[in-house]
Amino acid sequence: MTIDLKTVKKISKLARISVDEEKAKKLESDLNSIFEFIEKLNQLDTSKSKPLTSVVDTKLQLRKDEVKSQNIRDQILKNSPDENKDFFVVPKVVE
Amino acid sequence: MSNILDLTLVDLVEKIKKKDLSSKEITKTYIERSEKSKKLNTYITEDFESALKKADNFDNKPNFDKKLPGIPIAVKDLFCTKNIRTTAGSKILENFIPTYESTVTNNLWNEGAILLGKLNCDEFAMGSSNETSFFGNVQSPVGEKIVPGGSSGGSASALAAKLTPTTIGTDTGGSIRQPASFTGTVGLKPTYGSCSRYGIVAFASSLDQAGPMTRDVKDCALLFSVISSYDSKDSTSINFRREDHFKKLNKSIKGKKIGIPKEYRVDGMPKEIEDLWQKGINIAKDAGAEIIDVSLPNTNYALPTYYIVAPAEASSNLARYDGVKYGFRSQGENLIDMYEKTRSEGFGNEVKRRIMIGTYVLSSGYYDAYYLKAQKVRRLIKNDFDDVYKKVDAILTPSTPSSAFKIGEKTNDPVSMYLNDIFTVPINLAGLPAISIPAGHDQKDYPLGLQIIGKAFDEQNILNIAYSLEQEIKFKNKMNDWWL
Numbered sequence: 001m002t003i004d005l006k007t008v009k010k011i012s013k014l015a016r017i018s019v020d021e022e023k024a025k026k027l028e029s030d031l032n033s034i035f036e037f038i039e040k041l042n043q044l045d046t047s048k049s050k051p052l053t054s055v056v057d058t059k060l061q062l063r064k065d066e067v068k069s070q071n072i073r074d075q076i077l078k079n080s081p082d083e084n085k086d087f088f089v090v091p092k093v094v095e
Numbered sequence: 096m097s098n099i100l101d102l103t104l105v106d107l108v109e110k111i112k113k114k115d116l117s118s119k120e121i122t123k124t125y126i127e128r129s130e131k132s133k134k135l136n137t138y139i140t141e142d143f144e145s146a147l148k149k150a151d152n153f154d155n156k157p158n159f160d161k162k163l164p165g166i167p168i169a170v171k172d173l174f175c176t177k178n179i180r181t182t183a184g185s186k187i188l189e190n191f192i193p194t195y196e197s198t199v200t201n202n203l204w205n206e207g208a209i210l211l212g213k214l215n216c217d218e219f220a221m222g223s224s225n226e227t228s229f230f231g232n233v234q235s236p237v238g239e240k241i242v243p244g245g246s247s248g249g250s251a252s253a254l255a256a257k258l259t260p261t262t263i264g265t266d267t268g269g270s271i272r273q274p275a276s277f278t279g280t281v282g283l284k285p286t287y288g289s290c291s292r293y294g295i296v297a298f299a300s301s302l303d304q305a306g307p308m309t310r311d312v313k314d315c316a317l318l319f320s321v322i323s324s325y326d327s328k329d330s331t332s333i334n335f336r337r338e339d340h341f342k343k344l345n346k347s348i349k350g351k352k353i354g355i356p357k358e359y360r361v362d363g364m365p366k367e368i369e370d371l372w373q374k375g376i377n378i379a380k381d382a383g384a385e386i387i388d389v390s391l392p393n394t395n396y397a398l399p400t401y402y403i404v405a406p407a408e409a410s411s412n413l414a415r416y417d418g419v420k421y422g423f424r425s426q427g428e429n430l431i432d433m434y435e436k437t438r439s440e441g442f443g444n445e446v447k448r449r450i451m452i453g454t455y456v457l458s459s460g461y462y463d464a465y466y467l468k469a470q471k472v473r474r475l476i477k478n479d480f481d482d483v484y485k486k487v488d489a490i491l492t493p494s495t496p497s498s499a500f501k502i503g504e505k506t507n508d509p510v511s512m513y514l515n516d517i518f519t520v521p522i523n524l525a526g527l528p529a530i531s532i533p534a535g536h537d538q539k540d541y542p543l544g545l546q547i548i549g550k551a552f553d554e555q556n557i558l559n560i561a562y563s564l565e566q567e568i569k570f571k572n573k574m575n576d577w578w579l
Contacts, residue, residue, distance in 0.1 A: 003455070015410065015454040016417070017447055018435035030448055030509055031455070037510050038399045041468055044475070051470030052477060054301055055526025055551075056288050060330050075194045081424035088419050091430045 003031045099124040104166065104261040104314040105341075111157075111164050118157075118165025118209065121260070122150040125167050125211060129258040134578040137253040139172045139230045140180050140213040149209045161207030162321050169259040171250045172213035173220055174200045174305070175294040179210070183296040184218040184228035184246075187441030190422035197294025198326045199263065199305045206321050211259055215249030218443045219413065220270055220298045222246050223515040224505065227445040232502055235278055236574050237541050240502045244274030244495075244515075250308050251278040255574070261309045261318055265295055267302045268401055269495075269519025272531035275308055276494035276544025279533040279572050281315045281561070282308045284519075286551045287526035288333035291326035299408035300331075302401075302523040312532065312562040316340040319554065333552075340555055346563040349383030353560070354487035358394035359518060361496060368493045368543065371535045375491055375545045378567045379560070387487050391479040396472050397521040398513060403456050403469035404524070409446075410453025416441060448509065477525040484550050489560055492518050494531040494544035518546060528554045532561045533570040540573045 008028045012019045019027060082089035099121055102110065110116040126143045146167055153165035175181045175193035182188045196204075204210070217227040225233040225248025235243035236256035243252040247264025251274030254262045264271040266284035275282025283306045290305040297303065307318035320341055325334040355376060360369070380386050418424035418437030425440045427433030442450070456465035483490065496517055505512045522529045527548055534545040545564065549557035 007455075008451075011451050011455050011458070014458060015447075015450050016414075016431070016434045016438055017442070017450065018432075018439040027448065027451060031451065033508075033510055034402060034448075034452060034513075037513075038402055038465070040399045041396055041403075041472055044393070044396055044472060046468060046471035046475065049471040049474045051467055052474035053470060054331065055477065056331050056333060058333065061327065061334070063327050069195065072194045075192075079191055079420060079422050081418060081422055090419055091427065091433050093430050 003028060003035060100128060100257045102260070103310050105317055107166055107260055108162070108164060111166070112159045118150040118153040119147065121165070122146050122167040122209060125259060129211070131579055132256055132258055135234050135236065135252050135256055136231050137214055137233055137249045137256070137258055138169065138212045139182055139184070139215050139249070142179060142210050142212045146209050146211050153207065153209070158207060162317065163203060163206040163208040165207055165209065166260060167209045167211045168203060169211040169214050169253055169262055170200055171216050171247050171262070171264045173216055173265050173296045174263070175296065176200060176210065176213065179213065181213065181296065182230070183220070184216045184230060185442065185446070186229040187416045187423045187437070188421055189229070193294070195294060198291035198324065198328065199295065199322045202322050202324055214253050214262065217246035217248065218446050219296065219409070220246040220265055220267055221409070221445050221449055223269070223273060223512055224500070224502070225249060226502065226506055227443055229443060234502070234578065235499055236578065237278060237499055239577055241499050241541070242277070242502055244277035244499060246270040247274050247308065251275055251280060254278070254280050254308050254310070255572070256578070261307070261314055263305055263318070263322060264308050265303055265305050266523065267298050267405060268523050269516040271306045271308055272494050272519050272529060272544070272546060273515060275531045277499040277542065279542030279570065280308055280310060281312055281530065281532050282306065283315050283319055283530045283554070284522065284528060285319065285323060285554060286528045288331055289323045289528070289552070289554070291324060291329040291332050293326055293328040297412040299405040300412060301408060302405060312558060312565050313341065313344060315530065316344045316558045335552065338555060340558055343555055344562055345559050346566055348379065348560050348563045351384045351489065351560065352387055352487040353379050353384045354387050354389035354483055354490040356389050356391045356394065356483070356490060356492060358391050359492045361517065365497060367537045368496060371543050371545065372493050375534055375564060378564055379491065382563050382567065389483045389487060389490070391483060391521070393472065393475045393479050394521055397476055397524055398517055400469045400472045400476065400524060401520045402452065402513060403465050404473060406449040406453035407457050407466050408453070410450045410457065413446070413450055473524050476521055480525045480527060488550070489557055490548040492546045492548065494518060494546040498537040498539070498541040498543055522548055527551055528557060530557050530561050532565055534564070534568050535570070536573060542572070
């Protein structure tokens with residue numbers, strides 16, 4: 001199957017990555033060559049194979065949900081791109 | 096003391112313990128050489144001043160019971176380091192200061208090691224040549240304008256150029272073993288679940304593992320024993336009794352069964368790689384190992400499987416970089432526009448390409464055809480290894496299908512770049528341990544590596560085989576310090 005320009009634009013919307021016309025065209029050609037390579041998998045009969053989600057064969061361990069780091073709010077907020085004191089700030093979403 | 100640079104990690108530890116050398120002398124020597132080696136572009140962030148202070152502190156109050164007493168180490172910039180910028184080679188994390196330390200680096204510092212700085216890598220570890228880094232490509236000490244491999248390219252280059260006595264990297268599809276092979280160094284990708292992933296900037300969570308990159312196999316065994324630990328903060332970390340691999344290192348491989356998989360003899364494999372492989376087989380045979388021909392029939396499907404699974408996981412992991420919490424933001428007309436512009440400007444082309452692949456294979460209507468299909472093939476690939484390991488103790492292959500290439504040679508053709516990892520990717524899909532050791536040179540005097548693949552949690556066995564081969568191969572680097 002081939003990926004057309006319309007699909008590239010749809011994927012970029014889903015991925016929240018804006019692309020201009022020129023970039024979309026380049027991506028169209030890159031993605032097609034990669035998917036051509038990936039399509040090789042269709043040669044393989046997998047009807048009897050169970051999907052492998054993790055190579056780790058054990059059950060996930062549970063632990064208590066405890067607060068271990070304290071008083072790091074200011075440090076964490078320092079990574080915020082917008083100046084503020086108490087919160088991460090985003091552009092206005094409610095009119 | 097220029098000979099400090101020639102000492103292995105194990106030698107340095109011994110000299111420090113005997114008080115023949117101080118931490119300060121060693122740290123200063125490595126800093127001086129690093130300062131003179133900027134051309135290689137290995138460091139993204141230097142932490143030299145603080146390293147010297149820590150070395151002083153160590154010398155004033157030495158603790159010789161530690162495994163890495165006062166040893167300076169530079170690490171891949173994918174490990175979060177508390178209060179020290181961690182970029183993952185990306186513009187989107189250019190100013191990110193973690194508030195916590197990765198478990199693996201924490202293990203280093205707990206054993207007395209000192210951080211020298213953070214090393215360049217492909218952006219979010221996506222690349223095989225260190226050309227996708229926002230901070231520029233790294234040159235290999237092997238030759239001018241030659242790639243060091245990737246994604247742990249800065250680590251491999253810094254190690255081979257003697258800018259750090261030893262280092263650590265991460266390996267999702269070959270990112271430790273391929274650069275180790277390209278630079279004549281040793282690199283181990285441990286069993287999935289052996290080293291904690293906590294605090295490592297995530298790429299593909301079901302494949303990522305941290306591992307040691309070292310000058311020789313002894314160093315590798317020592318460093319691996321330090322970084323491997325059970326960690327409740329990583330839900331896939333496995334709780335088992337860790338051994339002292341260094342103490343148990345044993346070069347006798349008499350009677351070991353070593354498998355040679357016929358599917359790794361790929362079309363168009365250069366003769367020098369084939370010869371190198373044969374040389375490894377002969378050495379193992381002479382050391383008393385039994386060589387057995389084996390088959391891993393689904394090898395050919397490993398790369399296509401990887402290029403579905405890894406981008407799918409990456410697209411999910413990288414969703415967090417939205418311009419709100421990690422420092423970088425592009426202004427937009429509204430929230431969505433801000434997200435889209437931030438991600439478009441903050442990520443490089445390879446990362447965007449992989450997010451797009453991942454988004455597509457996970458999107459409604461395509462999930463079964465791609466992602467589910469890939470997970471089923473992944474099972475078949477793992478089954479191949481399980482079957483072979485009923486007959487053999489380990490598998491021997493080349494590490495890469497070619498030696499290091501020129502910067503820019505493969506950047507326009509993503510698929511040809513991906514083919515670099517043809518021998519390393521299946522191991523990540525199966526969650527197994529594998530080590531690359533330097534084993535020879537090509538016609539241009541660029542290093543070539545051999546890979547030994549083990550059963551899950553059988554690192555000791557592959558370290559022993561690597562140690563045995565190393566004694567006979569007697570690899571000598573042919574670098575001429577061209578960048579100085």
